[in-house]
Amino acid sequence: MSTYIGNELELFAKATNWKQYYAKYLRPHIKGHVLEVGAGIGGTTTVLCDQTQESWTCLEPDEYMAEQIELRVKDNIHSCSVIAGTIDDLPQNATFDTIMYIDVIEHIANDRDEILRATQRLKPQGKLIILVPAHQWLFSPFDKEIGHFRRYNKKMLRSIMPTSLKETSLFYLDSVGMFASIANKFILKQLYPTSDQIRFWDKTMLPISKIFDAIIFYTMGKSLIGVWKKQ
Structure with missing residues (x-):
């Protein structure tokens, strides 16, 4: 087991517009037996799992967070199970139709492996x-502060993909939010955003991003989304 060093998950759980925004692009790909790696406290699970999937497995190495997922989903997502551990702790023969890493890979030292x-x-x-x-x-x-080893551009993310995976889509989201990240890095230099800042970004900046992202064809943003299919 491991302990997650960040404490931003509860803070960003309030970013409901952001979660619904990226969910719109992910839902068409989430089918069958699903594995969500690094599920945190289940905030993403409750947004993406609509119970049309055959099963949903939340994998979370932090035991306390795994317990929080169970509390969050037990009454409303009956197809969901929780495993406290890493991908190596799954049953040996377990395979999946969809595997997701939502804001997780950047926390893993050896992302390629x-x-x-x-x-x-x-x-x-x-x-x-x-x-x-x-x-x-x-x-x-x-x-x-929250344990990121790196951030990614398209070239970096493509470079860690095995040859057995074929890229389906790769694009940026939240172009306006990127300027908030720039402001924090070079001006504010905060370890954590405040609740008010998260609320302003989610309620005011993100609706502008939705418009601008489409205008610039998703070529710029503070987040990068990729989907690959196994051949």
């Missing part, structure tokens, strides 16, 4: 979904 292990757990034609913070030049004290 992690993706390889995940690929071995994917069924043929299965989907690997990844959402990560974008642009290493935006790496800030906040990233360091």
Whole structure:
């Protein structure tokens, strides 16, 4: 078991517009037997799992957080099970149609090995979904404080993918939010945003991002989303 060093999950759980925004792009790919790696406290689970999936497994190495997921989902997501551990703690024969890493890969020192292990757990034609913070030049004290090893651009994310995976889509989201990240790195230099700042970003800045992202064809943003299919 491991203990997660950040405490931002409860804070960002309030970013409901953001979660619904990226969920719109992920839901078409989430089918069958689903594995959510690094499920945290279940905030993403409750947004993405609509119970049309055959099963949903939350994998979380922090035992306390795994307990929080169970409390969050037990009464309203009956297809969901929780495992406290890493991908190596799954049953040996367990495979999945969809494997997701939502704001997780950046916390893993050897990201390439992690993706390889995940690929071995994917069924043929299965989907690997990844959402990560974008642009290493935006790496800030906040990233360091919550245990990020890196941020990603498209080239970096593509470089860790095994040849057995074919890229389906790769694009940036939240172009306006990127400027908030720039402001924090170079001006505010905060270890954590405040609740008011999260609320302003989610309620005021994000609706503008939704418009601008489409105008610039999703070529810029503070987050990067990728989907790959196993051949």
